[in-house]
Amino acid sequence: MIVKMKFINISGPRNDIDRVTDQYLSRYEIQLESALSELKTVENLRPFVEINPYRDVLAKAVQFVSYLPNADTVTPDSSLGLDDMFELVRNASADYEDLQQKKEKCKNKIEQLRTKQQIIAPFRPLECDLHQVLSYRFITYRFGRIAAEHYHKMQKYLMDDLGAIFVEGERDESFVYGAYFVSPGEAKKVDAVFRSLHFERIELKDEFEGTPAYAYQKLEKEIARVNVEMNDLDKEAGEMLFDRAAQLVAAKNRLEELSNNFDVRKMAARMDENQEDYYILCGWMAEDDVDRFLEEIKDDDKVFVVVEDDHDAYFGEPPTKLENPKLFKPFEMFIQMYGLPAHNEMDPTVFVGLTYSFIFGVMFGDVGQGLLLLIGGALIYHFKKIPLAGIISTAGFFSTIFGFMFGSIFGFEDVLKPLWIRPIDHMTTLPFLGKLNTVFIVAVAFGMFLIIVAMILHIINAAKSKDVEGTWFDANGVAGLVFYLAVVVTIVLFMTGNPLPGGIVMGVMFGVPLLLIFLKEPLARRIEKRADKMETGPGMYVVQGFFEMFETLLSYFSNTISFIRIGAFAVSHAAIMEVVLQLAGAESGHPNWIGVIFGNLFVCGFEGLIVGIQVLRLEYYEMFSRFYSGSGRAFNPYTKKKKNNQA
Structure with missing residues (x-):
C-alpha cells in the first residue's frame, strides 16, 4: 500500500533550528523540499549561508572507523560529550599522522634502497670487492653496459688488440653488463674504442661493501628490516585506533547525525520579520508521523507547524513510500524497476506478488526443483536481505505446489500421482x-x-x-x-x-x-x-x-x-526434464545420479532464469500497460534512521 503523505511547514527562531532538527526531526522520516522554491508566495526569504562545522572532523572519524575490523560489532561509548568527541578525533588524528609520517620515511628509505639494488644488481656475477675496486689508484675501471651485438664484435675483433680486460656481469635480451679494467696510460684509447661501441657508463658510489652479490643481499636484508618496521607502525596504528574504538564509533555516529542535521539548512530558508530572524522548513511526512510529531511539540512554544491540506498551497506531487507485508516486500523491487506508483494510483505490489508467483509456479512446476528454489532463496534472503532471493523463494513455493498438481519431482513423472494433470500428455478437443x-x-x-x-x-x-x-x-x-x-x-x-x-x-x-x-x-x-x-x-x-x-x-x-506461453513453458519444462533423464540413463533403470543432479541444477538455474524473465514480461507488457503508469517519485527522507519517536 502507499503511505499517505502530508505537506508540513515548520518555523521558529533561526538560532533554534539545530535543536529542533536534533530533538524532533531526526527521529522521524521527512523528505525536505527546498523552502526557497516551494514557498514562492512568501516574501523576504533568504538562504542559509553557513559552513558545516562538523564536516572535516566527521571525515576523519569516518576514516578511522573504516580502519577498524568489525566496526559494526563495536558498542559505542555513550559517555562522550561533543567537546570530548572533537578532542578525541583531534588526538587520534595527531597520533595517526605522526605514525604515517614515520611510515612515509620508511617508504622513502625503501625506495632509496631499491634504487641502489637496481644499480648493483647487474654486476652480481663479478667476484670483486667493490670498495677495493673503487679505491684503485693505478688501474682505471669503468662499470657499465654494452649492446649485445656490439659486445660480440668487441670480443671477436678488438679484445686481443686492446690492453684491457672486460669482466662480464649479467645479460638481458639487449645488453651485456660488466666492467673493463685498463692501465691509466691506455685509458683514453680504450675509452674511445668503447664509446664507439656505444658503451654506457654506470657510476657506482663508494657506499657498497664486499662483492656486488654480498652488497645486493645486504640491501635486501635492510629492505626487509624496514618493511618489518613499517608493519610495526601499522600494528601500532591499529592498536591505537582499536583502543579508542568505542569512542571513535560513538563520535562517528553522533557527528554524522549532527552533520546531517546541520545540512538541513540547505533546504531551509530564512525570513526577517519585525527584526526577528526565523527559519522555515517544509517537506513531506507520513500522516501517522505528522500526528505524533504534532503531539510531541504541542508544549514547545518555539516550534510552529502548519499542515497543508490544500493541494494548491504547495508545489509538486507527494512522494511515494511503499509499505507492504513482509511476504510481499521483495516484490517492491519489480515495482521500482518499472516506476513507483503516483500518490493517486493503486500500489500493485501485492497483485504482482500473487500473479508473478502463481504464473512462475505453473510454468516451472516441479516439487524437487521448487523446494530448492524455496529453501535456497529463503536462506539467502534471511542472511543477505536480497529482494530477488525473496522473490525466488516465494516463486519456489508455488513451483512446489504445481509440482504436486503435475506429479513431477526432479523431472521424474512416475513417482508422484498428479493431483490435476500431466501437462505434456493431457489433451482437450475444442470446436x-x-x-x-x-x-x-x-x-x-x-x-x-x-x-x-x-x-x-x-x-x-x-x-x-x-x-x-x-x-x-x-x-x-x-x-x-x-x-x-x-x-x-x-x-x-x-x-x-x-x-x-x-x-x-x-x-x-x-x-x-x-x-x-x-x-x-x-x-x-x-x-x-x-x-x-x-x-x-x-x-x-x-x-x-x-x-x-x-x-x-x-x-x-x-x-x-x-498468455499461451504459460502453458508452453509448463509443457517444455516436462519435455526438457525428460531429455535430461534420458541422457542420464533413467529409462534403463540404472540412472547416472551425478548426471541427474547436474541436469536438475542446470535446468533449475537456466530455465528458471528464462521463466522468471518471461513472467516479468507478462507482468509489464500484458498487465501493467493496461492500468499502471509508474509516474511516482520515491520518498527520500533526509535521514534513513527512524528512532523511537514516542515522547
Missing part, C-alpha cells in the same frame, strides 16, 4: 481448433481473467484521478471492459457448444463499446464541459481513430494470446 494441450487452453483462459482484472484496476485508478475519459471511454476503461467481456463470453459459449446471442445483441455488445472508445475525446470533453477544441479536424480525427481502433483490437488479441 474449430481440434486437439490442444489442456494447459494451453487454461493458460489463455487465465490470461483473459488477468486482463479483465487489469482493466478493473485501470478503472479504479482513473476514478481516483477523476479522469472521465480514462474511466468510461478508454480501451481499458468501462467501454473496453464491456467489449472484452462480450468477446470472452462469446468465445466461451462457442467453445462449450452453447448457442450464441442474437445478431442484434452481439452488435450492441460489440458495437456500442467500440463506438464509445472511438468517440472518447469529444464525449469526455462534453461531459467535463471543456471549451477546448480538438487538435485536429474531424477528417483527421476519423483517420487517427480508425488506426487507434485497429491497434486496440490487435492489442486485445495479442495480449490474450501472449
Whole structure:
C-alpha cells in the first residue's frame, strides 16, 4: 500500500533550528523540499549561508572507523560529550599522522634502497670487492653496459688488440653488463674504442661493501628490516585506533547525525520579520508521523507547524513510500524497476506478488526443483536481505505446489500421482481448433481473467484521478471492459457448444463499446464541459481513430494470446526434464545420479532464469500497460534512521 503523505511547514527562531532538527526531526522520516522554491508566495526569504562545522572532523572519524575490523560489532561509548568527541578525533588524528609520517620515511628509505639494488644488481656475477675496486689508484675501471651485438664484435675483433680486460656481469635480451679494467696510460684509447661501441657508463658510489652479490643481499636484508618496521607502525596504528574504538564509533555516529542535521539548512530558508530572524522548513511526512510529531511539540512554544491540506498551497506531487507485508516486500523491487506508483494510483505490489508467483509456479512446476528454489532463496534472503532471493523463494513455493498438481519431482513423472494433470500428455478437443494441450487452453483462459482484472484496476485508478475519459471511454476503461467481456463470453459459449446471442445483441455488445472508445475525446470533453477544441479536424480525427481502433483490437488479441506461453513453458519444462533423464540413463533403470543432479541444477538455474524473465514480461507488457503508469517519485527522507519517536 502507499503511505499517505502530508505537506508540513515548520518555523521558529533561526538560532533554534539545530535543536529542533536534533530533538524532533531526526527521529522521524521527512523528505525536505527546498523552502526557497516551494514557498514562492512568501516574501523576504533568504538562504542559509553557513559552513558545516562538523564536516572535516566527521571525515576523519569516518576514516578511522573504516580502519577498524568489525566496526559494526563495536558498542559505542555513550559517555562522550561533543567537546570530548572533537578532542578525541583531534588526538587520534595527531597520533595517526605522526605514525604515517614515520611510515612515509620508511617508504622513502625503501625506495632509496631499491634504487641502489637496481644499480648493483647487474654486476652480481663479478667476484670483486667493490670498495677495493673503487679505491684503485693505478688501474682505471669503468662499470657499465654494452649492446649485445656490439659486445660480440668487441670480443671477436678488438679484445686481443686492446690492453684491457672486460669482466662480464649479467645479460638481458639487449645488453651485456660488466666492467673493463685498463692501465691509466691506455685509458683514453680504450675509452674511445668503447664509446664507439656505444658503451654506457654506470657510476657506482663508494657506499657498497664486499662483492656486488654480498652488497645486493645486504640491501635486501635492510629492505626487509624496514618493511618489518613499517608493519610495526601499522600494528601500532591499529592498536591505537582499536583502543579508542568505542569512542571513535560513538563520535562517528553522533557527528554524522549532527552533520546531517546541520545540512538541513540547505533546504531551509530564512525570513526577517519585525527584526526577528526565523527559519522555515517544509517537506513531506507520513500522516501517522505528522500526528505524533504534532503531539510531541504541542508544549514547545518555539516550534510552529502548519499542515497543508490544500493541494494548491504547495508545489509538486507527494512522494511515494511503499509499505507492504513482509511476504510481499521483495516484490517492491519489480515495482521500482518499472516506476513507483503516483500518490493517486493503486500500489500493485501485492497483485504482482500473487500473479508473478502463481504464473512462475505453473510454468516451472516441479516439487524437487521448487523446494530448492524455496529453501535456497529463503536462506539467502534471511542472511543477505536480497529482494530477488525473496522473490525466488516465494516463486519456489508455488513451483512446489504445481509440482504436486503435475506429479513431477526432479523431472521424474512416475513417482508422484498428479493431483490435476500431466501437462505434456493431457489433451482437450475444442470446436474449430481440434486437439490442444489442456494447459494451453487454461493458460489463455487465465490470461483473459488477468486482463479483465487489469482493466478493473485501470478503472479504479482513473476514478481516483477523476479522469472521465480514462474511466468510461478508454480501451481499458468501462467501454473496453464491456467489449472484452462480450468477446470472452462469446468465445466461451462457442467453445462449450452453447448457442450464441442474437445478431442484434452481439452488435450492441460489440458495437456500442467500440463506438464509445472511438468517440472518447469529444464525449469526455462534453461531459467535463471543456471549451477546448480538438487538435485536429474531424477528417483527421476519423483517420487517427480508425488506426487507434485497429491497434486496440490487435492489442486485445495479442495480449490474450501472449498468455499461451504459460502453458508452453509448463509443457517444455516436462519435455526438457525428460531429455535430461534420458541422457542420464533413467529409462534403463540404472540412472547416472551425478548426471541427474547436474541436469536438475542446470535446468533449475537456466530455465528458471528464462521463466522468471518471461513472467516479468507478462507482468509489464500484458498487465501493467493496461492500468499502471509508474509516474511516482520515491520518498527520500533526509535521514534513513527512524528512532523511537514516542515522547
